[in-house]
Every structure is written in structure tokens, then in C-alpha cells.
Amino acid sequence: MHGTVFPPIEPSEVISTFFFIVLLFGSFMTVVIANRFIPAVINVSFVKGYSVICLFIAIWEMISFSELVNPVLLPPASRVASMLVFLWSIGFLQSQIYATLYKLAYAFSLALASGVTLGVMISYYSNVFSFIESFATAARVIPAPAWLALSILWFGIGSASAIFIIWLGCFFPIFLNTVAGVAKVEPVQVETIKTFGGDKWDVLLDVVLPTAYHHILTGSRIGLGIGWITVVTAELASPDAGGGLGWMIMDSRVLLDITSVLCGVSAIGFLGVVTDSLLNSLEELVQTWG
Amino acid sequence: MRAAINSSLVITFIVVGISFTSHIAYAGQETFDNLSAPVDTWKRPVERGLVSGATIQKIPPLNFILFMSVLLGGAIVAKKVFGKNFSQKAFIGLMAWIIFFLFWELAFHYRLLTTTLIAAPTDILWKFNFHIQQGYLQMHVIATLNRFFVAFAMAVILAIPFGIIAGISNKLYEWVAPSLNFLRMIPPPAILPFLIILFGIGEAPAIFVITLGAFFPIFISIIRGIHSTETSHCEVIETLGGSKIDVLVHAIFPSAIPALFTGLRLGFSVGWLVLISAEAVAIDRGVGFIVQSKFDAPLVFMGLVIICVIGLVIDFSLKWGERFFGSPNRETMAV
Numbered sequence: 001m002h003g004t005v006f007p008p009i010e011p012s013e014v015i016s017t018f019f020f021i022v023l024l025f026g027s028f029m030t031v032v033i034a035n036r037f038i039p040a041v042i043n044v045s046f047v048k049g050y051s052v053i054c055l056f057i058a059i060w061e062m063i064s065f066s067e068l069v070n071p072v073l074l075p076p077a078s079r080v081a082s083m084l085v086f087l088w089s090i091g092f093l094q095s096q097i098y099a100t101l102y103k104l105a106y107a108f109s110l111a112l113a114s115g116v117t118l119g120v121m122i123s124y125y126s127n128v129f130s131f132i133e134s135f136a137t138a139a140r141v142i143p144a145p146a147w148l149a150l151s152i153l154w155f156g157i158g159s160a161s162a163i164f165i166i167w168l169g170c171f172f173p174i175f176l177n178t179v180a181g182v183a184k185v186e187p188v189q190v191e192t193i194k195t196f197g198g199d200k201w202d203v204l205l206d207v208v209l210p211t212a213y214h215h216i217l218t219g220s221r222i223g224l225g226i227g228w229i230t231v232v233t234a235e236l237a238s239p240d241a242g243g244g245l246g247w248m249i250m251d252s253r254v255l256l257d258i259t260s261v262l263c264g265v266s267a268i269g270f271l272g273v274v275t276d277s278l279l280n281s282l283e284e285l286v287q288t289w290g
Numbered sequence: 291m292r293a294a295i296n297s298s299l300v301i302t303f304i305v306v307g308i309s310f311t312s313h314i315a316y317a318g319q320e321t322f323d324n325l326s327a328p329v330d331t332w333k334r335p336v337e338r339g340l341v342s343g344a345t346i347q348k349i350p351p352l353n354f355i356l357f358m359s360v361l362l363g364g365a366i367v368a369k370k371v372f373g374k375n376f377s378q379k380a381f382i383g384l385m386a387w388i389i390f391f392l393f394w395e396l397a398f399h400y401r402l403l404t405t406t407l408i409a410a411p412t413d414i415l416w417k418f419n420f421h422i423q424q425g426y427l428q429m430h431v432i433a434t435l436n437r438f439f440v441a442f443a444m445a446v447i448l449a450i451p452f453g454i455i456a457g458i459s460n461k462l463y464e465w466v467a468p469s470l471n472f473l474r475m476i477p478p479p480a481i482l483p484f485l486i487i488l489f490g491i492g493e494a495p496a497i498f499v500i501t502l503g504a505f506f507p508i509f510i511s512i513i514r515g516i517h518s519t520e521t522s523h524c525e526v527i528e529t530l531g532g533s534k535i536d537v538l539v540h541a542i543f544p545s546a547i548p549a550l551f552t553g554l555r556l557g558f559s560v561g562w563l564v565l566i567s568a569e570a571v572a573i574d575r576g577v578g579f580i581v582q583s584k585f586d587a588p589l590v591f592m593g594l595v596i597i598c599v600i601g602l603v604i605d606f607s608l609k610w611g612e613r614f615f616g617s618p619n620r621e622t623m624a625v
Contacts, residue, residue, distance in 0.1 A: 045467075045468075046468070048464055048465045048468075049465065049466075049468025049469060050468065052465050052468070052469050053468065053469045053472070056469060073487060073488060074488075130379065130382055131382045131383060131385070131386035133379075133383065134382075134383030134384075134386055134387065135390075137602070138598050138602065139598075141597070141601030141602050141605055142594055142597050142598050142601065143562055143565075143566040143601075145567045145570050146570075146578065146581045146594060146597055147581075148581075148582065149581060149582050149583065149590050150581075150587070150590055153407055153584065153585065153587065154407060169563075225475075225560075226560075226563060228475075228477045229477040229478065229479060229503075229560075229563055229564065229567060230567075231477075232477045232479050232480045232567075233477075233479045233567040233570060233571065236479060236483070236567075236571045237567075237571050237582070245480075249480060249483050249484075250483055252483075253483035253484070253487065256487070258484065258487060261483055261484050261487075262484065264480070265480050265481055265484065268476060268477065268480050269472055269473070269475055269476040270472075272475030272476060272477070273472055273475045276475055
């Protein structure tokens, strides 16, 4: 009624541009000083990378502040930051993050279990299951989001349909990489175990899995990336997929609340980096065991 | 020399692809706009049009079953006769598909499955027939191909120079790597709503996100390829009095070419995924839009078959390129 096109949802306290720049500079200086005292944790390359990120955010803030681009279309970084704080304080952001991560974790662990099991089984009984390869080749090139309409038809609205397509997206990279990893097993090692009286399970635990773990982890990292794309697509495309960050982005877009849209995007990017580095550190951990 | 030939082949492939598909895309769109067939709000042909126009008969299920059985017998006979030219693997794959379709149709024939949740092969064939006659299928396929070729070409054109720069200069890579890593981990469809507000509804947001999706795998593969150059090769060229350009052309580029093809294949798989996502979310034309037609299972299956065929063709040609130009003992990653 006031003739304003600003979004209907307002953060309770807006950080001013000046204060935001001071905060950004302060955080950068903190990182630089921390590099002096704890170089083992915060190394030089971290400082370099962080400085470039800070520079980008500062440029973004300046573009919006000077109104080079319409601030309604590209809200300043300070506004996005205050919106993030606001959404976190009312507990809305946490519930959306939980909804997204729940679906992703459910489907990913399902895909890991089924992909590794099937991959090992098919390599063991390759004579019986060789026809599966021709089906897998065909199913692999159909991207998981293409099954969305059918999965809603089969599993109904709600998280189940989203979980199905995320599982489908994560499954193929893990499965195919497991098969490729098991193919690397050397027959000499298997025969050695059998000669010394080991059974099938000894072969699996002592030879097959240690040989294939590297491929399995590569497959899981690719699968996780595809899983993130698929979970976001499922939430964007169907508002009934159990909420989540993608739903938050789409819902805010309809309200022209671009600040919240950018909040959702940055939250997804942050969570993506966290999950990817978790898998990366798992890979390093397993490598030290092997 | 070989590097120059390879890159010119890639560029020719892309340019021909773009011009070909865009030419047909506009022609096909015009034809479709001039069609007198009744369409609904989303420009889909209404099947009531069949009453007034040409009637397309459904394939009788029994004929289909008979045809598949004959095919099955033919495959077995062919295996007996041309046994040596038929590899065992291809034969098993072919048999598996024939038996799969046969049993799928039989399940509908004996009413083990119903048409509400899943479609019979004869229904899917009937949809194909109908939509090809209406020009609807051609329009969607060409729209998708055009969009994909434009976006993929943009990704390749951007990724090659940036990848070479980031791969050669380690200093620059160290500065920008963390921010690029953050950008890489944002799923491209997530920024689609933002881009729709920025660019408006249409091709631009979709092409932007597909480019973003295909860019990073190609970019990272080129960087890896350049990092895998053997230093002894560079040193030999420098010792024999070659300049930095010589090192670049004769040592670094040739070792990056196999990695480039691996990257193209990875970039294709991510770009293809993002393309289907973008068409599901933001676009009203393309095969990704066909498969979002809810409550019309035969139509969705038709879309899935088309996606599968296009994907297989592009994937096989890229795989062939990887095998042809790549070094033979390189590990290929299963995606």
C-alpha cells in the first residue's frame, strides 16, 4: 500500500553497509593474525583464498550500495547476512536445512548400501548378471530428475518421492565405480587367500573391499554432487516434496523476496562444501588405515 | 600438430551442431506455430483432434507380443548362423532387452499391471506415433538439442582458456581455488530462480545454468591434465633452446588433450542432468518438459525413451573421442 516493492519479509535488525564492511575487514584481519599464531590450522593458502572471497563480497556490497544494479534485483550482501541471522533466529532456516539434509542423508546412505552391495554381487556372479550391464548403460544416461513425475505418481507427494529420485541419482556413480573397483582385484591375491584356507567372506573383507574402497569413495563424491543437484531440483519443481532449502528458494522467488533466495543459495553452497570436505577427510582417514 | 587437428575437430563438431540444431529449431517452431491442430494452454496437441483428423490406430498388444517373439527367435537363429561376428556380451544384452519388453507387454496383457501408474510398450509406441505426426515431438527434441549445444559450446569455449591460465599459473590458482570450490558446490538449479528474476523467463537462465554445470568438470579436468605434464618433457624442450611458447605447444597442450576429453564426458553428464532439471523447473519446451507431464504415464515414458536415446548417442560419441584421442592406458572414470 506504500508503493514499495520491497519484500514482505523484513529482518528485524538490518546491518548497515558501513558496519558490514568493518565486520568483513575485521574477519579478514582476524584470519591474517590467526595465520601468524596458528599456521598449522590456518595456512597461507587459506588466507589467500579467504581474501579473494572477502574481495568478491565487498565488490557485491559496493555494487548494490551505489545502486549500479537495482537493489531490489540484487540486494546488498549486508542485507542477505542480516536476513540469514534473522531466519536463523526464528528457527526457520534450521528446519529447512534439516528437511534437505534428512532427504539427502536418507537417500545417500541407501544408495551407498545398495550400490556397493549390488556392485560387489554383480562382479562376483558376472556370468549370471552380465545382462544387467545393458540395462545400467541405458538407465545411467537418464538423469534422475526426469523420473520426478513418475516418482510422485508411485510414491505420492511428500519426502518419499524426492528420496526415490535422489537415491536414483546417487546410485549409478557408486554402483559403476564399485564394479570398476572390483574389476581391479588381482586373481593372485584371491587365490592366495583361498590357498591358505580362507572362505568367500575372507576374500571380500581382505582383498575386494580394500582394493575397491578408493573407487567407491570416488563414486560417492560424484554421487553426492549429483545428489545435491537432484535434491534441489526435486524441491524446486514440486512444492510438496517435504519443504527444504530448494522449496524456500522457490517460495521466496514467488514473493519477489530475493534476499531470502540468496540466503538459500548461500546456505546450500556452504552445506555442499561441508559435506564434500567431510567425504574428503573420510577418504584421507581410510587411506591412512590402508 | 595433432593437438591443432583435435581442437579444430572439436570446434567444428560444436559449430556444426549449433548451426544445424538452431536452423531446425526455428524452422520447426514456425511449422508448429502454423499447425492447425488444436492445442491446450501449454501448446500440447489435444488428443481430441484425432476425432476430426487422421485416426492413429493403436498397435494390438498381441501383434506386439508376436513381433517380439519373432525377434527373439531371430536373434537366437542369428547367433547360431553368424556366431563368430556376434559377441557374447552384445547377444546377451540384446536378448535381455527383447525379453524385458516381451514380459512387460505380457504383464499388461494378463492384467498384472494397470495403465494408471505405468505404461505398456504399445501405449508408448502409440504416443510416439501420435506426437511425431503432430510435430510436437520434433519441436521438443530440437529445442532441447539446440539449448544443450549452445550451452555446452559456451562451457567449452570458456573452460579451455580459463583452465589453461589456471593450470599454467600456480600462483593464480592458489588465490582463486577456494572461491571456485565454493561456486562449484552450489548446485546450478539452485540459482535458477534468481536468474529468472534477473534475466526474465526464457532461454537465458536455462542456458546460463547448463553452462555453469558443464563448465566446472571441463575446467578442473584441464587443470589436472596440465598438472600431469611431465617436467622432464618441459626441461628437454628448454634445454634444446625452445621458448615458453614451444613448451606450451609441444609439451603442455598434448598432455592436456586426453584430460580435455575426459572433462568433456564429465561435463556432458552434469550438463545433461542440469538441462533436464532446468527444463523441469523453468522452461515450457524440451524433453525435460515432456517428462514432467504428470498423470500421463505413457507420455512420460516416451520422454524417458527419448532422453535415453539422445544421452546414449552423445555419450557414446564422447566416449569414442576419449578412446581415439586419449592415451590408451588412461583410467576412465565411470560416471
